[in-house]
Amino acid sequence: MQIRDITNYIEELAPLAYAEDFDNVGLLVGDYQTTVTGVLVTLDTLENTVDEAISKGCNLIVSFHPIIFKGLKKINGSNYVERVIIKAIQHNIAIYATHTALDNVNRGVSAKMCEVLGLNNYQTLIPKAGNIKKLTTFVPTTHANALRSKLFQAGAGTIGNYDNCSFNFQGMGSYRGNEHSNPTVGKQGDLMFEEETSINVTYESHKEGALLKALFVNHPYEEVAYELTQLTNTNQHVGMGMIGEFDTPMAPEAFLQQVKTTFNTGCVRHSKILDRPIKKVAVLGGSGSFAIKNALRAKADAYLSADFKYHEFFQAEGKILLADIGHYESEQFTKNLLVDYLSKKFSTFAIILSEERTNPIYYI
Numbered sequence: 001m002q003i004r005d006i007t008n009y010i011e012e013l014a015p016l017a018y019a020e021d022f023d024n025v026g027l028l029v030g031d032y033q034t035t036v037t038g039v040l041v042t043l044d045t046l047e048n049t050v051d052e053a054i055s056k057g058c059n060l061i062v063s064f065h066p067i068i069f070k071g072l073k074k075i076n077g078s079n080y081v082e083r084v085i086i087k088a089i090q091h092n093i094a095i096y097a098t099h100t101a102l103d104n105v106n107r108g109v110s111a112k113m114c115e116v117l118g119l120n121n122y123q124t125l126i127p128k129a130g131n132i133k134k135l136t137t138f139v140p141t142t143h144a145n146a147l148r149s150k151l152f153q154a155g156a157g158t159i160g161n162y163d164n165c166s167f168n169f170q171g172m173g174s175y176r177g178n179e180h181s182n183p184t185v186g187k188q189g190d191l192m193f194e195e196e197t198s199i200n201v202t203y204e205s206h207k208e209g210a211l212l213k214a215l216f217v218n219h220p221y222e223e224v225a226y227e228l229t230q231l232t233n234t235n236q237h238v239g240m241g242m243i244g245e246f247d248t249p250m251a252p253e254a255f256l257q258q259v260k261t262t263f264n265t266g267c268v269r270h271s272k273i274l275d276r277p278i279k280k281v282a283v284l285g286g287s288g289s290f291a292i293k294n295a296l297r298a299k300a301d302a303y304l305s306a307d308f309k310y311h312e313f314f315q316a317e318g319k320i321l322l323a324d325i326g327h328y329e330s331e332q333f334t335k336n337l338l339v340d341y342l343s344k345k346f347s348t349f350a351i352i353l354s355e356e357r358t359n360p361i362y363y364i
Contacts, residue, residue: 017206030094042354066097109285122244241284249277266363
């Protein structure tokens, strides 16, 4: 089994195209064709993480955070990033990172937060815009079913909990081939009229390459007529953060104590406690102050995230309970998520949960 087999499966859960533009995801160190001896799953890749991989016979580290975030102009061991890269290369250990690709999926980081907190009916807090497109093509009606099926197999027509979604209508197409043409129906120079079906399917933009390949390979015409349209629809199943509900409302103090216990954090920094129960809760793993306005707009009673600055707590304005539970703490269950996901596919292969502490923050 090669590294590519592992990473391809991870990308079925968290396509790299979902990552934010600022991010650095994918295989950061190593060769996709390397045979895997074992996989160590971690939140961060530090020197002690690489040592753990060596001791446990793992030559692939699957990390949530990327160890290489900004461009490196030199690698001489002058800081922890360079030392990690040097040690990994010396010991032939590959490093793969998912980060915001996993943040943006509805089975990712924030969904795991909802799960451990006991929230139900959770959905995306900030649906992602700009990643849905539409393909329209025109095909002889006699070939429509076969082509439509191939487009579905390539990833078109999946909308939330539904697949094989399309809109079709019939009409009359016309064409005339010149002396260089090789028409499927008719002869060069003849004006032809053919009963055609217009097939319309939506798809996520990162699937476009596979979709066009399926179109060109399976369409009967020499020249394929098609249109690609960028849609402004938001994708309700892709995006940052989640929002869900407790079955039974909780007193704010009890809620904060449950949060502290569940996430095993040394400190929960929070805004003023409001005189109302907590039922609807928004969450976002990692640095999430940018989504306070989204949590307010969604009428959440509380919002859990990390790295709030002093003045950002004022944004609560007596309308919501803001709770900063710590960056590491908010994302700590991500590695469990990845281990569980990989173990279902590679049940006879060593998928190991890192035991090393990578949280740089301590509490007293």
